[in-house]
Amino acid sequence: MAEKIVTAPLAQLTPEMVLLKERFGDAIQPAEYEGIVIANDRLLEVAQAIRDDLGYDYLSSLTGVDYFDKGYFETVYHAYSLARGGGPLVFKARTPRDANAAEIPSVVSIWGSAEFQEREAYDMFGIRYTGHPDLRRILTWEGFAGYPLRKDWKEAYYEQDHKPFDSRWPGGHHVPAEERVQFHDNVTVSSETFNVESFTPEAEQLLYSGIIPIPGSGNGHGLHTDSVVVNLGPQHPSTHGVFRLVVRLSGETVEDLKPVMGYLHRNHEKIGERNTFSQNMPFTDRLDYLCSMSNNFGYALAVEKLMAVKPPERTEYIRVIMAELTRVMNHLAFCGFLTNEMGAFFTPFIYAFEERELILDLFEMASGSRMMCNYFRFGGLARDISDEFVQRLRHLVFERLPQKTDEMENLITTNEIVRARAIGVAVLPRAAAISLGAAGPLLRASGVPYDVRKAEPYSIYDRFDFDLVTGTNGDVYDRYLVRIGEIRQSIRILKQALEQLPVGEIQTGKKAYQTRVPAGQAYGRVEAPKGELGFYVVSDGSPNPYRYHVRATCFINLGSLATMARGGKLADAIIGLGSIDTTMGEVDR
Amino acid sequence: MSDKSQVPHELKDNVAVTPWTKLFDPLSPIYNWGRKYSMWPMGFGLACCAIEMMATAAGRYDLSRFGMELMRPSPRQADLMIVSGTVTKKMMPQVVRLYNQMPEPKYVIAMGACATSGGPFKEGYTVVSGVDKFIPVDVYIPGCPPRPEALLQGFLKLFEKIEGQKISTSPWYTKKEFPAIPVPLLGPDLIDLRKVQETRNEQPEASTVPATN
Amino acid sequence: MYGLGIAKGMWVTFTHFVDTYVQDAQYLFRSAKYRSSRLPERQGPKTARGLFTVEYPREKLQMTENYRNIPFLVYNSTTGQERCTSCGICAKVCPPQCIWIVRGSDPETKRPKPEPVEFTIDATICMSCGYCAEFCPFDAIKMDQNYEMGTYDRWNDLVLTKDRLMKPDTYHYQIHPSAKDAEAANIAKSEKAKNR
Numbered sequence: 002m003a004e005k006i007v008t009a010p011l012a013q014l015t016p017e018m019v020l021l022k023e024r025f026g027d028a029i030q031p032a033e034y035e036g037i038v039i040a041n042d043r044l045l046e047v048a049q050a051i052r053d054d055l056g057y058d059y060l061s062s063l064t065g066v067d068y069f070d071k072g073y074f075e076t077v078y079h080a081y082s083l084a085r086g087g088g089p090l091v092f093k094a095r096t097p098r099d100a101n102a103a104e105i106p107s108v109v110s111i112w113g114s115a116e117f118q119e120r121e122a123y124d125m126f127g128i129r130y131t132g133h134p135d136l137r138r139i140l141t142w143e144g145f146a147g148y149p150l151r152k153d154w155k156e157a158y159y160e161q162d163h164k165p166f167d168s169r170w171p172g173g174h175h176v177p178a179e180e181r182v183q184f185h186d187n188v189t190v191s192s193e194t195f196n197v198e199s200f201t202p203e204a205e206q207l208l209y210s211g212i213i214p215i216p217g218s219g220n221g222h223g224l225h226t227d228s229v230v231v232n233l234g235p236q237h238p239s240t241h242g243v244f245r246l247v248v249r250l251s252g253e254t255v256e257d258l259k260p261v262m263g264y265l266h267r268n269h270e271k272i273g274e275r276n277t278f279s280q281n282m283p284f285t286d287r288l289d290y291l292c293s294m295s296n297n298f299g300y301a302l303a304v305e306k307l308m309a310v311k312p313p314e315r316t317e318y319i320r321v322i323m324a325e326l327t328r329v330m331n332h333l334a335f336c337g338f339l340t341n342e343m344g345a346f347f348t349p350f351i352y353a354f355e356e357r358e359l360i361l362d363l364f365e366m367a368s369g370s371r372m373m374c375n376y377f378r379f380g381g382l383a384r385d386i387s388d389e390f391v392q393r394l395r396h397l398v399f400e401r402l403p404q405k406t407d408e409m410e411n412l413i414t415t416n417e418i419v420r421a422r423a424i425g426v427a428v429l430p431r432a433a434a435i436s437l438g439a440a441g442p443l444l445r446a447s448g449v450p451y452d453v454r455k456a457e458p459y460s461i462y463d464r465f466d467f468d469l470v471t472g473t474n475g476d477v478y479d480r481y482l483v484r485i486g487e488i489r490q491s492i493r494i495l496k497q498a499l500e501q502l503p504v505g506e507i508q509t510g511k512k513a514y515q516t517r518v519p520a521g522q523a524y525g526r527v528e529a530p531k532g533e534l535g536f537y538v539v540s541d542g543s544p545n546p547y548r549y550h551v552r553a554t555c556f557i558n559l560g561s562l563a564t565m566a567r568g569g570k571l572a573d574a575i576i577g578l579g580s581i582d583t584t585m586g587e588v589d590r
Numbered sequence: 591m592s593d594k595s596q597v598p599h600e601l602k603d604n605v606a607v608t609p610w611t612k613l614f615d616p617l618s619p620i621y622n623w624g625r626k627y628s629m630w631p632m633g634f635g636l637a638c639c640a641i642e643m644m645a646t647a648a649g650r651y652d653l654s655r656f657g658m659e660l661m662r663p664s665p666r667q668a669d670l671m672i673v674s675g676t677v678t679k680k681m682m683p684q685v686v687r688l689y690n691q692m693p694e695p696k697y698v699i700a701m702g703a704c705a706t707s708g709g710p711f712k713e714g715y716t717v718v719s720g721v722d723k724f725i726p727v728d729v730y731i732p733g734c735p736p737r738p739e740a741l742l743q744g745f746l747k748l749f750e751k752i753e754g755q756k757i758s759t760s761p762w763y764t765k766k767e768f769p770a771i772p773v774p775l776l777g778p779d780l781i782d783l784r785k786v787q788e789t790r791n792e793q794p795e796a797s798t799v800p801a802t803n
Numbered sequence: 804m805y806g807l808g809i810a811k812g813m814w815v816t817f818t819h820f821v822d823t824y825v826q827d828a829q830y831l832f833r834s835a836k837y838r839s840s841r842l843p844e845r846q847g848p849k850t851a852r853g854l855f856t857v858e859y860p861r862e863k864l865q866m867t868e869n870y871r872n873i874p875f876l877v878y879n880s881t882t883g884q885e886r887c888t889s890c891g892i893c894a895k896v897c898p899p900q901c902i903w904i905v906r907g908s909d910p911e912t913k914r915p916k917p918e919p920v921e922f923t924i925d926a927t928i929c930m931s932c933g934y935c936a937e938f939c940p941f942d943a944i945k946m947d948q949n950y951e952m953g954t955y956d957r958w959n960d961l962v963l964t965k966d967r968l969m970k971p972d973t974y975h976y977q978i979h980p981s982a983k984d985a986e987a988a989n990i991a992k993s994e995k996a997k998n999r
Contacts (some may be wrong), residue, residue, distance in 0.1 A: 141716060142680050146778035149715055156715035166900050170891035173903035175923035175962065178712060178719065187708070187719045190778050192785035200777055235684050236634065238663040243636050243681055264681040265637055268714030275713070280898040283932035284710070290638035348816060354648035355855050359848045369869040369946070372638065372735060375932045383937065384869070397848050412815045415808030514896045514938040586637055649855045706957055707927035710899035730957045733872060734930040737950045742859045744953035751955070
């Protein structure tokens, strides 16, 4: 692998980075490809300056990278300024790749969104973030052997470092994976020799130690009461998938709340390193499985940045059409899910799914599959859309969808029960939303007019005329209204895109099954229906990515759940969770 | 008492002896018809296949036509567990617990590639390669995700299986014990306690060695 | 007035309820077969109202041409010759690596022969992405539309070997009508490769 790493060019310092360098001197060094490296001992000072003096108040992405040959772990931070918009300030921190002493100071005190992301980097790489309030594993379980995303860590079914595997062709006699492995199963520890008696599970102890009931904390009425810890377990009708909440309740009031995730951790990033770039595309479908087109879009953008290709005009318009249709579909389904949580037993859900089925028919016509579309390619699309597609879309966009949105609003918006259960419930204040890295409708409902399509326009969004919908109070009702507003804006964009749709080819360059991506680092982000979905791709010039990280918006949005739920009733916490609109495939990857 | 030899000689002409099979099996079609058209699934929606399961339950491919629209959240009230989505090692103990809590007769459908065999994520380190590694599965439905029609066809296959069951041979009316499947442990990796018990049975002296680490 | 919002919502539900009987009234004295033949109309975006249900298994929706489920191999129905040359591109490009191919080789010269000896697809791993069909240079592997694959036994029924994967090109053109013209050039290329 050493011969692949050519000397990477050092980044050009932007004026802000030059300011930082003047102030902090040698602690700031230019990094490879982009950004600056900050020395660990002054990381907190510099981070404070970045947030307060330079105005980068929003830490969007924090990820670890294992540079095996160079001998260090790197944590890459992408910070944005909400007021100014525009591109990120990229900075990195490094620590030697020593098994026990990999430490970096934690930036949780500066940006709250680092809390879950640093736990994830610890879980995957073993980097200890000193000063983190609760550094436990988040996607795997406490007691898991090893740090999975390290380059020298091999999984049980490990065959080769990179696909395609040699065992499939030319001598590809079918051998099931179970028969290839020593223990005949996807485990690295033999069940037979495991010593059950001496095993103490640590996971639950560490989890509950942060949320133990305070005896006699009382409920303010002079009665001696205790609070109780309750698990809203991974199997629960209201948790939108496999997600667990540990709640400390005093009666019906939530005192504290800890989310436990990782029940759907499907090793997307490790598998992503084994895959080639184009093989990763169908796996991105399965991230936010309701909105597969948006996931494809984000990944295609990130890799096209590295390859420096631009798709043709028709492709850009079709991409926008698909992304906005996905947004409409997701927000309609959200109305169904939210009212489910409130108790409207499936009626709006069924109406929303009827419209969703019609949109899925369109997706199936274009891409071949209802949900896992796998439609985007680097520099183009898989196949063109037919005239029947455009006809059906015209009818949907100009007639049916506006009518159905009005119907959904008639059903829900003025309903007194919905208003009583949603207004003033699960409030997320503006400052907390920014600090905790909330994105998408969650951020806009708290009064921050930030949308990636307007702040850092990608594809051809700067050509369309649409408004940003924001809320004022940051409660559940505002999040619902923001999403209904976004459906209408999306229909507006769809109308414009349909009018302007050009004829032409749909792929830049020849379609090839082997994509060679030049060495580099890129962060491509889109405004997915749930929020800002980012893909951080590091390439070393080979057909497989060196590091592939997904900035999962639902994962980071869940960090706001505790703030929203504290002080409210348990049922309100459930509605708050529903209003974040999580999809566990993206939370756990 | 299924043969005439137990009857006293003088009563032989007045007593009719019918074996259990002849008595109950003609009722089996009605029994099975009632069971199969009122199955209550425990919609165990884990991942993407859960969305297709919801779409099956929604307006276009109605599950109410099969009597299954009541998706019970509680395993105690369900008799069909539709494992839809990838089962990860962290989730596997809960899947086994829920399966144990379901009352007999119970059926399991592995919906989708991931529940059948780990699917496209089979090579992952936290993915269980197929839910049938721990619980017995009745019908496998491949696809990623399977269309709602494919799920309905899987149900029809399950109904065929149910139609083939007879009251006289149904295990839940006998005195047979249904031992609960031991819940796997989350140690350094997922530990299957049945394999531990197997080796214990083979080498009984090993269990008397005290744990010294 | 308190309750007006709820009343508005109930009106929406009521109109949906009444809508479901409109079609029943239209088809009142028609047979179930007539109703089923109107399925595309009931499911199209312009005319879908009221009962939106597809009554599987009695009624089945027509799949669009692009729909993809599990792949199958194509052979020429007149000559019986397989199109696959065991070049291995589908096995290399498959994201979960669920295709196993043993390349054919000439017994005397030991050189590769353009015909697979073994071709196995593990349908329980396949993610229906369609890459194999998209990148096959000989149009030999295509995506099937048969979704009725529920089974009791996953090892015997869902690991598809070559004999179960081979289907005639008449079937392929039946489910993919626009493929016949599009593939004419590629067929010629494949036959040339085989006759070499």
